[in-house]
Amino acid sequence: MSPWIAVDWGTTALRAWRMSGAVAQECRSSAEGMGKLAPGAFEAALLRLIGDWLGRERTEVVACGMVGARQGWREAAYRAVPARPLDAPFLTVAPEDPRFRLHIVPGLSQADPADVMRGEETQIAGFLASVPDYDGVIGLPGTHMKWARIAAGEVRSFQTCLTGELFALLAQHSVLRHGLGAGWEDAAFVAAVAEMQAAPDSLMAALFSLRAGGLLGQLSPDAARARLSGLLIGAELAATRALWQDQPVTLIGAGTLTGRYRQALQLFGQASSLTDAEAVTLAGLCAAYRKLQESPR
């Protein structure tokens, strides 16, 4: 198989794999995410990262994520759900450098309630490449958590929650920051999730108590951090319960945050399984490359 390049280009990072068929030969990444690049700066950023991977023959580059956003390299129009997570044709861009051609996987949109995703559709496709008959829910923890209902190879509906961003804003910029430590007290997380499960409408009344509890010596800084996370994730689970309850739930992610969602789901009585995010991203980009090879030119 001919060499090609897989690219995951999000808001904060750019990551590329030098591929031979479905096998990654090398992986590189840089901090030149969409959020840091002016329009017109994308080609140079990509060449800085993988310019030396390009040869005399034109190389196909397949990219997913915010590179296809309005503020990205070129806007790839959303595809409306219900839809297969990936489908040719992709948006093909001819860069100034003749040594490669870029194919951008479009994101998905939903009209009601309004929602959008870019990048997660490729991860979902990567998961479905291994489990094509999956009938259930996929959760993709991150700054913007996505919940997607999957059946018959399609994304039927989905829901984004900006819980991770809200946690970062409150922890770093609000009055609560004065009382948050760097550590973690798991009992406080568990109690906060249980509180939101029991009284899911009480979030707005619970937040300031983190600050007051610290001032009054009732809450340690580490417990406050865990409690803030538990309140927000618990409130998210309460708000999205109809979407995932009593269904198979697969979390695509890595690291601490994904583990916390799994723990919180467990506290809500919901089992879930884990799948590694990088593996499904790459599998999804491989699936996109295969579709590209199959599609008429």
Next chain:
Amino acid sequence: MSPWIAVDWGTTALRAWRMSGAVAQECRSSAEGMGKLAPGAFEAALLRLIGDWLGRERTEVVACGMVGARQGWREAAYRAVPARPLDAPFLTVAPEDPRFRLHIVPGLSQADPADVMRGEETQIAGFLASVPDYDGVIGLPGTHMKWARIAAGEVRSFQTCLTGELFALLAQHSVLRHGLGAGWEDAAFVAAVAEMQAAPDSLMAALFSLRAGGLLGQLSPDAARARLSGLLIGAELAATRALWQDQPVTLIGAGTLTGRYRQALQLFGQASSLTDAEAVTLAGLCAAYRKLQESPR
């Protein structure tokens, strides 16, 4: 009556009135709030604002607000509720300048759920100076909204909601900022309040739709701003409903935000009346000065 000086010293502003008995002769303010002052810088900041009001005889200065916080001029220990909003003795500070003496009104605290206030107790006292028999709820809209249950001249319990701060963080720093205009569409505010009333646990699922609705051309920037405000205030009212429902509600405030709380309460079927914030602040500082005069030296 001898001259004295009333001071409202919050996080972001310092405001002082030159008083003769209960009559304000002059008012000045500066941006030297507690949040901008290092420890040790408070006396100089006050003298910059009102130094020329001081005469040969020692002047009493009565201050409320964050000046009594741990990061303030001197920490004035909280008084636990239930409690009258003001009670002597206050925390008296002897500054380096012998021309004045500072009396700080302490804030109130509540153990369970943990909560604190500094400054609002003085506004409540100012309101009770006119309506001593008030039996109901006082709401004080602001960056941190306070709801206080008042009976028999006491603050029985209270609840802080950081709704205003959350709005500012989301509007200025989150992904939602890209879709928010400077204007206002009232119908979007009304619809969002109604949504939170009907489904008070759905806040975390509703926020991202502001961004997606904008990207999909379904939501104008002005409607998005009004909708964000309506979702947050609506969620706050849902979370605090047990506190204020079916009771007399008085809002102490001024300007747009107070009007929005009043409108949202109305949508929840709850009437409220308005009282001007500056007037009750000054009335509360006057009540504190009277207590000071009555108390043994």
